[in-house]
Amino acid sequence: MGMTMTQKILAKKAGLDSVVAGQLIQAKLDIVMGNDITTAVALKEFQKTGASEVFDKEKVVIVLDHFTPNKDIKAAEQCKSCRTFAYDMGVKNFFDVGKAGIEHALLPEQGIVVPGQAIIGADSHTCTYGALGAFSTGIGSTDMAIGMATGEAWFKVPSAIKFNVIGKKQSHVSGKDVILHIIGMIGVDGALYRSMEFTGEGIAELTMDDRFTIANMAIEAGAKNGIFPVDEACLAYTKAHATKAYEVFEADDDAEYDEEIIIDLSTLEPTISFPHLPDNTRTIGEVGEVIIDQVVIGSCTNGRLDDMKIAADILRGKQVAEKVRTIVIPATQEIYLDCIKLGYVEDFINAGAIFSMPTCGPCLGGHMGILAAGERCVSTTNRNFVGRMGHVESEVYLASPAVAAASAIAGKIADPRNI
Amino acid sequence: MNAKGMVFKYGDNVDTDVIIPARYLNVSSGEELAKYCMIDIDADFVNKAKTGDIIVATKNFGCGSSREHAPLAIKCAGISCVIATTFARIFYRNAINIGLPILECDEAANDIENGDEVSVDFDSGIITNITKDKTYQAQPFPEFMKAIMAAGGLVEQTKERVKG
Numbered sequence: 001m002g003m004t005m006t007q008k009i010l011a012k013k014a015g016l017d018s019v020v021a022g023q024l025i026q027a028k029l030d031i032v033m034g035n036d037i038t039t040a041v042a043l044k045e046f047q048k049t050g051a052s053e054v055f056d057k058e059k060v061v062i063v064l065d066h067f068t069p070n071k072d073i074k075a076a077e078q079c080k081s082c083r084t085f086a087y088d089m090g091v092k093n094f095f096d097v098g099k100a101g102i103e104h105a106l107l108p109e110q111g112i113v114v115p116g117q118a119i120i121g122a123d124s125h126t127c128t129y130g131a132l133g134a135f136s137t138g139i140g141s142t143d144m145a146i147g148m149a150t151g152e153a154w155f156k157v158p159s160a161i162k163f164n165v166i167g168k169k170q171s172h173v174s175g176k177d178v179i180l181h182i183i184g185m186i187g188v189d190g191a192l193y194r195s196m197e198f199t200g201e202g203i204a205e206l207t208m209d210d211r212f213t214i215a216n217m218a219i220e221a222g223a224k225n226g227i228f229p230v231d232e233a234c235l236a237y238t239k240a241h242a243t244k245a246y247e248v249f250e251a252d253d254d255a256e257y258d259e260e261i262i263i264d265l266s267t268l269e270p271t272i273s274f275p276h277l278p279d280n281t282r283t284i285g286e287v288g289e290v291i292i293d294q295v296v297i298g299s300c301t302n303g304r305l306d307d308m309k310i311a312a313d314i315l316r317g318k319q320v321a322e323k324v325r326t327i328v329i330p331a332t333q334e335i336y337l338d339c340i341k342l343g344y345v346e347d348f349i350n351a352g353a354i355f356s357m358p359t360c361g362p363c364l365g366g367h368m369g370i371l372a373a374g375e376r377c378v379s380t381t382n383r384n385f386v387g388r389m390g391h392v393e394s395e396v397y398l399a400s401p402a403v404a405a406a407s408a409i410a411g412k413i414a415d416p417r418n419i
Numbered sequence: 420m421n422a423k424g425m426v427f428k429y430g431d432n433v434d435t436d437v438i439i440p441a442r443y444l445n446v447s448s449g450e451e452l453a454k455y456c457m458i459d460i461d462a463d464f465v466n467k468a469k470t471g472d473i474i475v476a477t478k479n480f481g482c483g484s485s486r487e488h489a490p491l492a493i494k495c496a497g498i499s500c501v502i503a504t505t506f507a508r509i510f511y512r513n514a515i516n517i518g519l520p521i522l523e524c525d526e527a528a529n530d531i532e533n534g535d536e537v538s539v540d541f542d543s544g545i546i547t548n549i550t551k552d553k554t555y556q557a558q559p560f561p562e563f564m565k566a567i568m569a570a571g572g573l574v575e576q577t578k579e580r581v582k583g
């Protein structure tokens with residue numbers, strides 16, 4: 001029986017000729033990653049295993065991005081414990097303030113992630129790297145600890161849903177609208193335990209940044225991973241960012257899928273997730289009047305250069321509404337610099353937005369943009385759960401950078417075509 | 420291995436942000452996290468929960484973040500078992516890895532009500548609703564996971580391996 005792309009990678013990493021859905025395997029890992037919140041727990045568990053060193057100094061990656069620059073004393077203590085651990089262990093890919101950016105934008109940009117790898121990260125959005133044709137999934141701190149000690153992890157081989165992407169998207173539609181549309185269609189547990197495998201001629205219409213955004217939110221549909229084929233665009237990205245060896249895997253022609261869903265890009269509209277679940281979606285025409293207090297443009301979902309460009313193009317020469325605090329956060333230092341060089345920073349500041357250093361910050365209600373009771377925020381992040389960005393009575397509306405920028409100007413959720 | 424206690428019942432899609440909000444993630448000790456367990460969905464939970472009590476919920480329990488702080492807070496709050504229709508996969512993994520017993524059983528998840536007294540036999544997967552005098556059959560754990568749980572979690576199991 002044929003294997004899906006994910007199954008083929010897993011079989012190879014487990015040293016097996018083939019695997020089937022449901023099989024429990026032990027697989028070798030190419031990358032084990034953690035952030036300041038999850039590494040702080042993992043390093044304690046690592047010590048308990050009795051291991052005295054990490055399995056490979058190149059393959060362990062630690063990024064301090066969530067509560068950094070340290071937001072309070074407790075966060076400072078956590079970061080300090082991660083820092084001490086990283087230096088004691090000689091971790092080569094350790095990213096502290098100054099080098100750090102949001103992990104899921106940083107790892108591909110730094111060439112740490114390449115096609116064909118098996119990656120675990122103690123952060124649920126580790127599924128982002130599936131955009132590069134890698135098997136990549138979020139795990140918890142104990143798995144990270146064991147991964148760092150042994151270079152292996154246990155997996156249950158997933159079955160898959162095939163998304164056949166066709167058509168060409170309209171100019172105001174981006175990867176965010178594609179994935180919000182899909183989550184709205186299949187639900188927050190629509191792909192539970194399974195892979196989301198994207199194929200089809202429409203993939204060529206998606207930029208790498210679109211694909212990162214789509215793979216990033218596979219977890220919001222409950223998926224184990226999301227994965228894209230390795231095509232010309234993917235190889236061009238890989239060669240521009242990485243020097244290490246990569247491997248291209250393809251699904252077998254007779255691979256079995258639980259179901260096949262056709263996504264016609266040409267039919268998609270700007271899509272917004274209303275509180276308090278990502279699957280509570282409406283297209284822009286169905287939104288009605290939603291007055292807002294804050295806009296956040298950033299995160300591992302939409303803090304890349306494409307996203308900054310889209311927002312800058314809309315905000316250039318305009319003013320954000322008087323009552324809307326607009327916070328723009330590039331995901332990495334490199335994107336930050338590009339925004340300076342390309343003049344986007346001036347566009348944002350002249351429009352009345354603030355432009356911050358890279359951090360997760362408000363995305364998880366950490367710092368730099370917490371909401372008060374009753375406040376509403378349009379955000380390009382990925383979760384709108386109760387209390388995600390602050391008070392339990394605040395509300396988060398998930399949207400694309402285009403919708404977020406247009407909404408900042410209008411003071412309410414707005415269609416980018418009308419700005 | 421068995422569990423017995425009073426049930427706290429919740430609905431679909433209980434996410435990790437309501438189980439333990441990010442504002443408390445600047446600490447990593449289980450005891451400290453347990454003080455805020457379930458705070459954004461049930462502010463009274465920590466005052467009412469007793470050692471041995473059981474959480475029952477319906478679909479997709481623990482969706483969202485990979486924070487192991489969520490199952491850890493539940494375990495350290497004294498909860499002996501979580502029963503749900505389905506679990507989000509990272510939560511499922513984390514619970515197994517840290518040794519928090521969890522069971523998937525649609526019938527039990529739908530039938531059991533808040534405040535019911537329930538007991539669980541992990542070997543057989545039989546859940547007994549003492550209040551309603553009913554039993555439900557959950558899938559028992561595969562051997563692979565039983566071994567992790569029996570060792571006291573993945574770290575304990577790996578210790579043996581590291582020693583070689």
Ligand code: SF4
Binds near residue numbers: 102123125301359364
């Ligand atoms: S930007 Fe948000 S979702 Fe992404 S890693 Fe940071 S906290 Fe998590």
